[in-house]
Amino acid sequence: MTTEEKNNKEKEALNKAKDIIKKLNNGEDFDKLAKEYSTDKATKDKGGDTGWFNTGDMLEEFEKAAYNLKKGTYTTTPVKTKYGYHIIYKTDEKKKPELKDVKTTIKETLVTKKLSEDSALFYKKLEELRKEYGVEIHDDKLNGDFNTYMSKLKTSSNNKNK
Known part of the structure; x- marks a missing residue:
């Protein structure tokens, strides 16, 4: 794959992620969108649900974005990692123990x-x-x-x- 082809493919993925965020902004369901558009075989059928994870379990960029979200919110810009672009929706969070x-x-x-x-x-x-x-x-x-x-x-x- 040429550099130009790589750049075009990445640009396409970014635009697709931005389009999905627009759909979320218009009230579409995250679970439904993840099942339709996600390329992550491990989470696609679960509506994008990664389950609970701790610091160090995910890539740093992904964790940082996820931990900065409030419960019930999603990233308003795509999060880039070595695997591509992600839209993260925080459904819940564990309370930190005393x-x-x-x-x-x-x-x-x-x-x-x-x-x-x-x-x-x-x-x-x-x-x-x-x-x-x-x-x-x-x-x-x-x-x-x-x-x-x-x-x-x-x-x-x-x-x-x-």
């Missing part, structure tokens, strides 16, 4: 991440908890497996620190 409601989950996530990144810290914490709570393993096989696991953790952490 920090007090997600604080524990955030802490647990950060601790889990840190422990998975640092086996030495994990090894030390396991040893600390075992001593603090007086955990003794009386089953020989289980004790052997635990000791093997701890040895591997210790070796792994020593190798990472070299």
Whole structure:
């Protein structure tokens, strides 16, 4: 495809998106228009519904436009991404949770991440908890497996620190 053909195709797509926005402005139904004009196979049959998404799930330009919309509104100009032009209609939005409601989950996530990144810290914490709570393993096989696991953790952490 020549540069001129590409430019013409892009111009055509932009004009089509602008025409759809005009139809929306005239009161036509977004769902119906998306089913008729969308080229996105994943959302076309659902009337353009992408479902809920979080930051980082979509392309930056798309997210920025979507997050700036108020519930019940659509983009008044086409949003350009590497996939083409989009018209975004925000049907609903999730209420952001209060920090007090997600604080524990955030802490647990950060601790889990840190422990998975640092086996030495994990090894030390396991040893600390075992001593603090007086955990003794009386089953020989289980004790052997635990000791093997701890040895591997210790070796792994020593190798990472070299």
